[in-house]
Amino acid sequence: MVWEIAIKEIKEITRTRQFAVASIVIMILMALAIGLSYNYYQQIQEQHEEARINERVIWEQQDEKNPHSAAHYGTYAFKPKYPLSLIDSGVEKFLGISVFLEAHNRNEADYAAAADQTGLSRFGSISPDFILLFLIPLFIILIGHNVMSKEYERGTFRLVKSQGVNMTYLVLGKWMGIYIPIFLLAGIVFSAFAICLNLVKDFGDVNWLAFGLLAILYLLYYAIFTSLTVVASVNIKNSGLTMVSLLAIWMISCLALPKAATTIIEESHPYPTQQAFSAAIAEDKAKGLNGHTPWSEASKKLEEETLEEHGVTSLEELPFNFDGYRMQKGEEHEAAIFFAHYQELKKIYENQKSGYNTLSIISPYLPVRFLSMSLANTDYESHWHFSDAAEKYRLEMQGILNGDFAEHAAYGDWSYKSDKSLWKKIPEFDYQPPGLTQILASNTQSLISLFAWSLITFLGVFLSARRI
């Protein structure tokens, strides 16, 4: 019975002009979005590869110089782009793409794409995630808002009821009638993504499990909107009013609430300004050990401790160059300061995310948005992961350079120079993104919200059917 109702509903929906027009519009927009996204991905990937190779050549081709001068000259780590960013580009355009790795400083990734775009880009862009997150739910509302109300308006509901149709079956059939075309549409869209990711070799290693989870995530999201549409259509009974009410729900959950949430969350867990953040780090650094300030109290203390540890009375007697040693100790001390401040920043973000998760009680968009970005490796956590890996690499690099200086140069001999063999000894930056288990573990709250939304809205469908 449910299946027959669903078939009838599918036929009716797919025969309407609005279904034909809207699905063609969505398909055209999606084709355009995939094309643009693919083009962008390919460009960035080529540029990053070229820049990475160039940067390595520049690093290795440095002339003979003091290892610490080379440490100041530094190198760049370029953030890789991941295949699934083709589907969801997340917050990527608001984050930097390269990190300058130098002595004494942890630099933030610079050159966010958004800073090089016009103000109009803040309206958003025609990207696959925009269509998946915003337009397809609208499409569901469009094709399904009158699924029950039309029966009331045409008077066919009485006929159906007089035939003794089970209302739960009727509503479930209607639900399937809306969901099956959406399921097929999503199937076509995700097949197109898969073909793109599979056929084009430039896309690198695709995490197909993450891809599959992305597809399931969106199917659940659409199931939630389908349930909301059916519940509204059953209860409101007037097609126009159902449409307007559903649109209000869409508008609040997808557009207004996320914007309002940013303000509420920023108020309770404010981010420091760039200047305040830098000033706090500078203040802490000034208090402690710095490789370039041998006169400082901290340096003197280190000097005394080192002499005592090695049982000698002068720095010249040490079996290594104290300048290099102090540089490394200073680097470690500063790294600890950076770590503490960045941890603080991370904590603020975690609190902010927790705030978004709490608000996801009133918006199914929020958990889906966060999960989708995470699975595509385009969320803020992925950026942190990259930034931390770059910092770890920076410290390793400083360790090798300072170690060479400490080991091979005499104390006070700043004219000591290393050659290309040392530059080549520094391994290339090889970054691996977080694994799927780690991604899912950091999004437990979003997963719970999503399942809660799915269950509650589906329960709503049953309850509405029983109330008819």
Added chain:
Amino acid sequence: MPGHSSHSWVFFYQQEESSSMNLYIILTELKQLYRNHWLLMLTSLIFFIFLYAAWNGNTNVEKRKESITSALVEMNQQDELLLERLDSLKEGHELNLRPWQYPDQPTATGNFNPRVAAFYPSNLALISTGQSDLFIHYVKPTLNDDVISLSFAELTSPVRLLFGNFDISFVLIYLLPLIVIAFCYNILSIEKESGLLRLVASNPLNVQLWLFQKTLVRFITVALLIVGALCISLALNKVDFQPGAWKLLLSVILYTSFWFALSFVVNLFGRSSEYNAITLLSLWMFLVLILPSTVSQIASELYPVPSRVMLVNELRKEQAAADKEQDKILDDYLRAHPEMVVSRESDESTAYGWWQRYFASKDLVEQRIEPLMADYDQKLLEQQMLVRKLRYLSPSVILQDVLSELAHTSTDHYLAYKESVFQFTKDWKSFFLPLVFAEKEFSSDMVEKLPQFQLDASSLESRYFTNMWVLFLYPFILIVLCLVGKPFSIKNMF
């Protein structure tokens, strides 16, 4: 819901004089609105969202002001300390500083006592966040800074940037049209669906005019509510009612009128409420969501900004080349800047000698990288130009342009700020470098003569009046075409 009719107005249609009939239609529509719970809901909704959005906007503006004020306070404290130290040196005292930190060294003062180059929020900054959440609002350019080292990126959560802000601009551009649509999608259709349109049709009536009057009453009601809510929101946040505020009100009224005109036209086709809702919402989606995104995408596809990653590469190559030939660079530099050459040879063994090589080499890198940097600005400008031309396609894009112009948060404003900072950095260097190359000391009488930052907004052109004309033409053309066109027949509506 709007448009619930009472039988009372049917009586009025039976009046013979059309002018009095018009008045009755308007009065009846007003009565219906006031007796309807919908108006109360609408008023509460409009006031709530405007007050909330204004509060949000103002919170950001206050934070911006506070950060600038504290930077200025710190700068003044540093200046006082600088003067004290310079006086001590003059009196022959020693300072508890390393030699290169002595304030009489121009390189020390040029680097440790920078000015605050601030971008103050405008009177109407709260209405539109625009690009203000992407960029910082003050920088302190030092002697070592240049166009490459100066960063304007603010430390903001990217999630906040992705979601955007709930400011007045969002309320006006996105939500206001939806309020209008919800208020007007069924003005005519509800009469048809409730069967009352047949009664109307029994009167000698011009359907366009009848619907126009009904829409007009609603437009005036909503416009008054919005103007009231906006004025109260601005007043509560202590915004001065300068011309900018009146310009804002005018643009909002015109934008509102466009959506009413659109609802009027869609209603006039006499289709069902559901059909009207779908049509109007599709138009909203197209004009507010899809078109602006498409325009932005077209602009960045046609005029892509060159890769920043490649810029990093170029910069590194130039730096590496400059490092290798620092002595030659200094010679070339002094040849090009004879005014900098001191009577005696620059002493390589002094810190001055090091600084001279450093600045000459930096200057060269900057010069070589300048064409690349100019290419970025050029591409961004070309994007802007295209966006400006295509903005007429959607009233929402026009309003966004108007609001960011009034709030001084547009891309143009931030570009002007950046340019002013770059110019100021050059001025700052021009003040100190002659001292460095002439190996002169910085003295306390120079503190007052230090260059001061001025935001140069002369390159900004106002597009307000063109925007207003187009915003006016949109509803005007829609309404005129419907009113003067072939009268719609009520018969066709059944």
